[in-house]
């Protein structure tokens with residue numbers, strides 16, 4: 010990776026700064042087994058209640074899927090967790106000790122909440138390896154990394170993540186030449202370089218082939234346990250293939266939580282969500 014090309018990217022890509030957060034804070038306390046608590050959260054936009062007394066609890070290490078019709082409040086909920094939107098009322102805690110409503114977006118990222126947006130935003134001109142290297146660097150470390158090179162431990166970490174996301178054979182390929190699915194995995198890998206405790210993933214399989222979807226299901230399943238993962242997804246086959254617990258949002262509140270079978274057989278869900 011050349012110094013000039015990285016500076017060029019830094020000039021043109023605000024997004025790079027998201028990848029340069031230091032690793033998860035030591036303050037996270039999950040001794041009660043839960044990593045996220047959202048309680049009685051409401052938020053209105055111009056008088057319209059996008060989130061309405063929402064309660065949601067995520068256990069440490071769990072993989073949760075959130076579904077719901079358009080406008081149910083899924084994106085707004087993610088925005089509240091990451092500090093982009095401040096609710097009108099309610100509380101949001103990351104573990105027992107970190108009050109998300111008192112933290113800025115960078116502080117929340119630094120504390121260990123990583124978010125993957127729907128559209129992949131990898132550095133197209135850089136290789137897979139370099140993308141992961143850049144993602145690993147803290148904002149003060151990027152220049153020293155360029156000059157001093159990587160330690161053995163850092164190289165091992167990049168290799169580990171590259172294998173996890175299934176791109177070990179593409180390490181020297183330009184990210185721009187990867188398939189859509191591979192770019193999505195690379196971006197998940199870039200998030201993992203920050204070692205987040207909670208990963209929020211927005212519609213990961215939109216636009217993927219069936220094969221890519223299967224691989225993504227495997228990847229997200231393999232992350233659960235070491236990370237807590239919240240996936241917002243519209244594709245029901247995919248949700249069925251990964252989720253143990255599914256939460257249905259409707260009009261800014263939780264309509265139901267349960268297994269996919271329970272949800273698909275629930276009369277309320279059929280009425281409001283499946284339109285039956």
Ligand SMILES: Nc1ncnc2c1ncn2[C@@H]1O[C@H](COP(=O)(O)OP(=O)(O)OP(=O)(O)O)[C@@H](O)[C@H]1O
Nearest residue numbers: 054055058059077078079080081082083084085086
């Ligand atoms: N900044 C905003 N200003 C005004 N209204 C907003 C704003 N953000 C969201 N909304 C409204 O709040 C409601 C919830 O939107 P949100 O995007 O959270 O839903 P969603 O479940 O993510 O939907 P989709 O599945 O379509 O992405 C929608 O009616 C939306 O129009």
